[in-house]
Amino acid sequence: MLEIEDPYQLLEWDCKRLFKTADKLSKKQHGKKITYIKNRNINFTNVCNLDCSFCAYSVEKPCDGYTNTHKQVLEKVEKAVKQGANEVCIQGGINPEIDYNWYIDLIKKIKQKHKIHIHAFSPQEIHYIAEKNQKNIKQTLQELKKTGLDSMPGTAAEILDDEIRKKICPNKINSQRWQEIITNAHKLNIPTTATMMYGHIETWKDRIKHIQKIKEIQQKHNGFTEFIPLPFIPGNNKLFNKTNQTPHKESYKVIAISRILLHNHIPNIQASWVKLGPKKAAKALNKGANDLGGTLMEENISSSTGKPIKTKMTAKQLQKTIQKTGHKPIERTTTYKTT
Ligand SMILES: C[S@@+](CC[C@H](N)C(=O)[O-])C[C@H]1O[C@@H](n2cnc3c(N)ncnc32)[C@H](O)[C@@H]1O
Ligand SMILES: Nc1c(NC[C@H](O)[C@H](O)[C@H](O)CO)[nH]c(=O)[nH]c1=O
Ligand SMILES: N[C@@H](Cc1ccc(O)cc1)C(=O)O
Ligand code: SF4
Numbered sequence: 001m002l003e004i005e006d007p008y009q010l011l012e013w014d015c016k017r018l019f020k021t022a023d024k025l026s027k028k029q030h031g032k033k034i035t036y037i038k039n040r041n042i043n044f045t046n047v048c049n050l051d052c053s054f055c056a057y058s059v060e061k062p063c064d065g066y067t068n069t070h071k072q073v074l075e076k077v078e079k080a081v082k083q084g085a086n087e088v089c090i091q092g093g094i095n096p097e098i099d100y101n102w103y104i105d106l107i108k109k110i111k112q113k114h115k116i117h118i119h120a121f122s123p124q125e126i127h128y129i130a131e132k133n134q135k136n137i138k139q140t141l142q143e144l145k146k147t148g149l150d151s152m153p154g155t156a157a158e159i160l161d162d163e164i165r166k167k168i169c170p171n172k173i174n175s176q177r178w179q180e181i182i183t184n185a186h187k188l189n190i191p192t193t194a195t196m197m198y199g200h201i202e203t204w205k206d207r208i209k210h211i212q213k214i215k216e217i218q219q220k221h222n223g224f225t226e227f228i229p230l231p232f233i234p235g236n237n238k239l240f241n242k243t244n245q246t247p248h249k250e251s252y253k254v255i256a257i258s259r260i261l262l263h264n265h266i267p268n269i270q271a272s273w274v275k276l277g278p279k280k281a282a283k284a285l286n287k288g289a290n291d292l293g294g295t296l297m298e299e300n301i302s303s304s305t306g307k308p309i310k311t312k313m314t315a316k317q318l319q320k321t322i323q324k325t326g327h328k329p330i331e332r333t334t335t336y337k338t339t
Contacts, residue, residue: 022256022288040080048093186223199246235305259288
C-alpha cells in the first residue's frame with residue numbers, strides 16, 4: 001500500500017494525479033462498491049448558547065427556537081422505522097434548559113420501543129452531558145452506552161487547531177478535549193465518525209494537519225468508522241456571510257487527499273450529498289470516496305443557511321445516483337456491515 005512520507009508533499013501534486021491515485025486506492029479496497037445507509041436525522045433543539053460563528057442553525061433564546069418533546073422525537077423515530085431506517089442520527093444545540101436525565105430518558109424510551117441503532121451526540125454534547133451529570137467523561141459514556149447509545153457522530157471537530165477554534169468557535173471544547181472524548185468513546189467500544197469542516201479561514205496546511213491528527217487517533221483504538229469532509233456552507237451566520245462556498249474541485253481535492261492519507265487507517269471516506277449536492281457528490285465517487293451517506297429524511301443544519309440544500313434522498317435515489325456513475329450501490333449499517 002502507498003505510504004506517503006511527507007503529507008504536505010501532496011499539495012504539490014496536480015489534480016489529475018491526486019484523483020487518479022485516490023481512485024486507485026479506493027477501488028483496491030472497495031472495488032466498484034459504493035455504500036449508503038437508510039437513516040433519519042433528528043435535530044431535537046436549535047437552542048444553543050455556544051454561538052459558533054459559522055452556525056446558521058442555532059438561536060440563543062429558547063423563545064426564538066424549538067425544543068422537541070420526547071414524544072415528538074419518538075414519533076420521528078417511529079416514522080423512520082416504518083420507512084425502513086436502521087439508524088437515527090440525533091444531534092442538537094447546547095440548550096441549558098436540557099438536563100442529564102433528558103438525554104438518558106430519551107435513549108431509554110427509544111430503545112424500549114425500537115431496535116434501531118442510535119447514532120447520537122457529538123463530543124461537544126457529550127462534554128455538556130458530562131457536566132450536567134457531574135461525572136467524568138468515562139462514567140458518563142458508560143452510562144449512555146448502558147442505556148442504549150450505540151455510536152457517536154464525530155462532529156464538533158471543525159478544524160482541530162486551537163488558534164482556528166478561538167476564532168470560529170471560541171466557546172467550543174478545545175482540540176485536546178475533542179480527542180479525549182473520542183478516545184474514551186473508542187476505548188469503551190463506542191464507534192464514532194470523524195469529520196472536518198473546511199473552507200472558512202483555514203489553510204491547506206491546517207487541513208493536512210487535521211487529517212494527520214485523525215489518523216493518529218485512529219492508530220490508538222481503531223474506533224472511527226468513516227471520515228466525512230464537510231465544506232462550510234455560508235449564509236445566515238455571523239462571520240462569514242460574504243465568503244463564497246468552496247469550489248467543487250477543491251472539495252474533490254480534499255476527498256482525494258483524505259483517501260491517500262487515511263487509506264491504511266480509515267477505509268471509508270464519505271462524500272456528503274447534503275453539502276456537495278447529489279450530482280457533485282457523485283463525481284467524488286471516482287476521486288477517493290466510497291460512501292454517499294444516508295437518506296437523512298430531514299436536514300436542518302445546512303438548510304438553515306438559506307442556500308437551496310436538498311434535505312432528503314430516498315434509498316432508490318441514492319442507488320440510482322450511485323449506479324449512474326458505474327458503481328454498485330450497497331446498503332450498509334452505521335458500522336459498515338453489509339449483508
Ligand atoms: C450543528 S452541530 C450539532 C451538534 C453540536 N451542537 C455540535 O456543535 O457539536 C454539528 C456540526 O454541523 C456542522 N456545521 C454547522 N454549521 C455549518 C455550516 N454552515 N456549514 C457546514 N457545516 C456546518 C459543524 O461541523 C458542527 O460541528
Ligand atoms: N447526518 C448528516 C450527515 N450524515 C452522514 C451519514 O448519514 C452518516 O454516515 C451516518 O449518520 C453514520 O452512519 N451528513 C451530512 O452532511 N449532514 C448530516 O446532517
Ligand atoms: N451525520 C454525520 C454528522 C453530521 C451531522 C450534521 C452535519 O451538518 C454534518 C455531519 C455523522 O455521522 O457523523
Ligand atoms: S455548531 Fe453546534 S455548538 Fe455551535 S452554535 Fe451550532 S449548534 Fe451550537
